[in-house]
Amino acid sequence: MTVFRILRVDLSREHFTEEIIKEDLLKKFLGGRGLAAYLALKEIPRGIDPFDPSNKLYIFSGPLSGIATISSSRVNVTTRSPLTGVYTHSNAGGNFSYWLRKSGYDGLIIEGKADEPVYLVIKDGEPKLKPAKHIWGKWTGASTKIILEENGFPPDETKAGVAVIGPAGENLVRFAGIRLSDYERFAGRGGVGAVMGSKLLKGILVWGTRDLNKELVDRAKFMKVNTDIVKRIATHDTTKVLHRYGTNVLMNIIQSIGALPHYNFGGTGKLKDVTPVSEEYIKDHYPTETHGCYNCPIGCTQMPTVKSGPFKFTVTEKYVKQEYENTWALGPNVGLTDPEANLKLQKLANELGLDTISLGNTLSMAIELVKNGKLNLDIDWGDAGSLEYLVYKIAYRDGIGDDLAEGDYRLAVKYGMPQLFVGSRGQGLPAYDARALKGFAIAYYTANRGGDHLEAYTPTWEVFGVPEKVDPFCETQECIEKQARIVKWNQDLFAVVDSTIFCKFENLMPNIDTEKDFANLYNAAFGWDLTPQDVLTIGERIFNVERLHWVREGKWVKDELPPRMREPIPDGPAKGHTASKMFDEGIKVYYKLRGWVDGKPTRDTLKRLGLEEFDYLL
Template sequence: MRFLEFKLARINLSDHNWKEVKIDDKLLRKFIGGRGLGTYLALKEIPKGIDPFDKENKIYILTGPLTGTGAFETGRYHVVGKSPLTGFLGDANSGGDFGPWLRFSGFDGLIIEGKSDYPIWLRIEDGDIKFNDASSLWGKGVHHTEKIIREKVKISSETIGSILSIGPAGENKSKIAAIMNDRYRAAGRTGLGAVLGDKKLKAIWVYGKRNLLKEMYDPKKFISEAKKLTDKIMGNPVSQALTQLGTLVLMNMTNALGGLPTKNWTHGIYDKAFDISGEHLAESYLKTRKGCWGCTIQCSRVTEVPEGPYKTPISEGPEYESTWAHGANLLIDDISSIIKMNYLENDMGFDTISFGNTVSTLMELYELAKQGKLDKDKEKELIELINMSGIEPSWGNKDAIIQLIYLAAYRNKIGDLVAEGAKRLAEHFGRPDVAIHVKGLELPAYDPRALNSMSLSYATANRGGCHLRSYSVAFDMIGSPEKWDPLAKDIKKVKGVKEQQDWFTIVDSLVICKFNVFGTGPSDYLEVLKAITGWEDMTENELMTTGERIYNAERLFDVKEGEYKDTLPKRLLEESLPEGPAKGHTGKEWLDFFLPEYYKLRKWDNGIPTEEIIRKLDLEEFLNR
């Protein structure tokens, strides 16, 4: 029986050498790939307590068994490492073309370790890796970097080969820096772009002619099962809505439920939500739609602002989260300016969710300073820094935000503190309550006071405040696969969140797009996975147990790093929403109800996996580490 061969390249930036590493079938079945394999390797290889900018921190850039196979939405890759933003296990996921082309280049993943003495970029082609001087690219944006590298490799077509890179934000170790690829795609969350910047790795080019179909256990079965699954995915109404309006289809829906965070999470309704919605974008600036490699949904919006103060060339985005973070959250209703901000932040290499939240934190701090509500020394420091920076970070000031993008990317003046993220910015000025984050990671665009299952999803997300550990919004708002009352204290939500967390670890380990899962579940992917790997006896129960294993492994990494608490920001816990369907509700009332039951279900002791569950999930090697 032939099994999948999973090959990684271990790349040492300190001495510019590399070697091939093969992951045996037993370990691969236990952790699948992508997020799961990255978590296992991080637990094994990243020493406890190190600074994220220590040379012993590593970045794992990984695909999964399904990546680039041509089945449904499989054009993604996953990145894992110790986060400089949170201090815990960081990970991020990105689409575009890089994941498939990495596999075509002859490798299923990369282990990036050590530090280079000078900026470099890697050329990976057909099983070989070459190190190149990137000094002339250092300080340059993502768009320029990709243009120059394509000139060097003599392949100008953006459909052939792919480039991963960092912008100035990563180079200058902004803790909210993203890892970018294909110009507009971002492995955005947890600041891992800063780790590549610290290691002086500017970019990676990948290209090759590897044929994944020929390596499969049963190619004919794979083609047949993949076709069935594609038809099922595209037959789902959510997939069709994403095709029509992209992720911005959510803006008006979230607002209607009173769950659209507005003015740094002080409100849940934005009276100008339509002006930043998918419907309005389609009317005003949409050119066409686009998908990641091999994608049939094609949720990405291709936009252009042809004239005016926010003139922007044809580019991808903005998505729902980016639009909200710079729209309702900052009281900006001009979507042309948001398109410009999104374009510039991609070029500078920022996580747009974190950047928008950090700016809203700054705006509230500035408002408090003008009202005399900060400590006098801190008030003076903030006002002086802002005056030196030549900006006015008041609510709705679009031009100030555009200036801040550059100030933060190059760490100038007030931008030096913005580059640290919302938590550190607020703490620096003595008002930690102003920053809306969980475990240091800024929250996305769903208020858990109005969509109450998200209180549990956010609080227990291993990487910090995140909607992609468990997207229970699908139940509370969309009604997929079933409809929940978003304000009901229903114990079944605990089980739903836990099971979705476990399932999503598998999605990120296979590695496939989460938009596949509307209308599909674990059983739908078993036959496709068997056809690729030859794991003929794998069951749905085994697959879900693997997801639970990975989720617990992530938690083990985090708890060994120090204080780790599953909670929500003070504002969301204690302050009720002032208007809308969720008026009067706080996050505390929901979390107090859900969290104890969640711990019982997980078999965790106050958030820490017990020896019982560690042994049950075959994680004994990490006991007492």
């Protein structure tokens, strides 16, 4: 029988409890995002402040993490979000998930609050809490090395799994993230690092010798299925491009179709040349290392450095893990196209422990408020020095940084211009304009953790044509219905991916049939009998449980489009386009497909998905 081992850590009592999730529940929610969403709905008290000790952090691996060699070493963090006030899930790659499972546990539930700063160490099933006062205040890179060395490891992040927060998490910045080993992986969105900071938990180290392959029902069959999928991934052109350029290969692609936002989504669809912050340019001009997560056949991580000039990296900084979202958020979104300043800001955000997307959104909001005479700051678009100054201010909640540490939504509301906020449920949007990539007009605003591109990634079909090509500008009834259908499918599928918990890049490849491949992997590993449709039903069940978090709180239940997305793009390839029609008409189709009314699942929908236990929330 397949089981999921959880270590419950009560920081208030310094008490550890091992719990077992049995197979029947595992089959309904898997691990990672799905199981965490279910347990959080049952366990986190309604209406509490995210910084209350009764809030919990669910740090979960997945049933196949560390076994399958298909980008499977990812970890999910779920909690009540300081940024949105309700629910968030955030995941990261690297090797933490692998070492968590090797340590003897598949997931951690952190509750309560320590009396003083501590960090958690788990070696081969033996948990301990250790003092962390001497690490409190240190940046994420230094903290990681100290924790490794204090526990008998060299300062090499490949040798054990480490999760830490930086000053931003310690100071309860509402968009602080958690840095995970190795190579600056981040669970960034929603403020999960601030929840960790509120519990005075500086870090976690996991390591062990558990033999994960012993838990496979039929290892030979599993490896045959696994190897077939790996071969298809490794030989696809998408893998080759991602390995060479990483995710920032998207910069020029998204710009070319008029979908790259500038200036807090207030600029034009194609305002300026963004080539200097494109990956092609950076690879040609700056020394760059390429890495991959544990057990990954793609290896997309790009790590450039700046060796001279005013933004030169220090000896201890070395390289920065660079991604498209980070580069956009601290680049075009704040009017900055100097690649060296951009890389330095990314490095600073990683060391201080900040979610780069929300950081960029907040900085751009601050500049807009200055432009509107609402905020007295000496800053302008593209002003690298002032931007760097504000990043420090935010991380330490110093002066005006205390306001900015609340995030872009609260900042806009406090200074009387809520219409400038571009996001959903209190979380700002990432690097795609929904007026030009219209699938996001549905996907962004129905995402259960707030404005988000990874609950359904519409460029997969709008740009790359997988599973089918959809014109991103099309607004006929046929296109609207097609977009709503594919968004729902992708949301259900990605809920499973985040619960298994795998990387999403395989879904860019037409030779990968995710539903079928997942069913085959689970059946071979554990002797289950899933069909591809069963896989999608699991995802639909998870997505509905997540929506129930909002229903229970009575907050931001009905999906809404922000005012800026109703304003036409003034020029460029997407000139004149808005997100209004796709959202207004598409949401009707989407709700019908979901079996929802005004953003809420119906009792019939809950019954169909086996979620009758939550009827009382409706």
